[in-house]
Amino acid sequence: MSDTAVITTRIMLAGVGGQGTILAAKIISEAAAAAGLDVKMSEIHGMSQRGGSVVSHVAFGSQVFSPLPDLKTVDCLVAFEKLEAIRQYGYLKQEGLLIVNDLEIAPMPVLSGFADYPQDGLKQLKETAGRILVLDAAGEARNIGMLQVQNLILIGALSTFPGLETFPWEETIKKTVRTQFAEINLKAFQIGKDLAAETGHEVNRNQHGF
Numbered sequence: 001m002s003d004t005a006v007i008t009t010r011i012m013l014a015g016v017g018g019q020g021t022i023l024a025a026k027i028i029s030e031a032a033a034a035a036g037l038d039v040k041m042s043e044i045h046g047m048s049q050r051g052g053s054v055v056s057h058v059a060f061g062s063q064v065f066s067p068l069p070d071l072k073t074v075d076c077l078v079a080f081e082k083l084e085a086i087r088q089y090g091y092l093k094q095e096g097l098l099i100v101n102d103l104e105i106a107p108m109p110v111l112s113g114f115a116d117y118p119q120d121g122l123k124q125l126k127e128t129a130g131r132i133l134v135l136d137a138a139g140e141a142r143n144i145g146m147l148q149v150q151n152l153i154l155i156g157a158l159s160t161f162p163g164l165e166t167f168p169w170e171e172t173i174k175k176t177v178r179t180q181f182a183e184i185n186l187k188a189f190q191i192g193k194d195l196a197a198e199t200g201h202e203v204n205r206n207q208h209g210f
Helices: 021-034 082-091 121-128 137-143 147-158 169-176 179-199
Strands: 006-016 038-045 053-061 074-079 092-101 131-135
Touching: 006 021, 006 082, 021 038, 021 053, 021 147, 021 169, 053 082, 074 082, 074 147, 082 092, 082 121, 092 121, 092 147, 121 131, 131 147, 131 179, 137 147, 137 179, 147 169, 147 179, 169 179
Parallel strands: 006 074, 074 092, 092 131
Antiparallel strands: 006 053, 038 053
């Protein structure tokens, strides 16, 4: 969790095109900056128009040299879809937190019949991850009438991560999203916070340090 002795927190957001991963990264970046931290952000776009992977990186601390992580250096991986959690899991620290949206979006090889969606992937992650929080963010978003705010539900859960609780989340959300959607986005954010508080982070006690 350090770059040349400078403490840096690294967040990775992984989803597919249209899920709002880049907006989520922007909100995290601006909230961290508003908290007085140095922030770096980057995005890696796949074939997002065809449901390809979209990965965003946010790093913040007293001084940040690069947003791009090495393997096993990410403090929190937020996966907007289960397969993306599997794909990016290698970047997460052993003691890091994995937040997973319990949602399946079949990629093109699966839709074309050339591959199968891994049905036991989430089970394997639960057995491997040091800390994991699984949320039905898509279902909760449907319940409040707007599927597009599942990203804010996931951010709400992320905001309970140690060190992020004091960020000015609500003010940042109001400044970042369109005014007409501010209320429902704030509602989604609070749902994520509440779900994280109710569920807690499932700890795999086979991992060292827990």
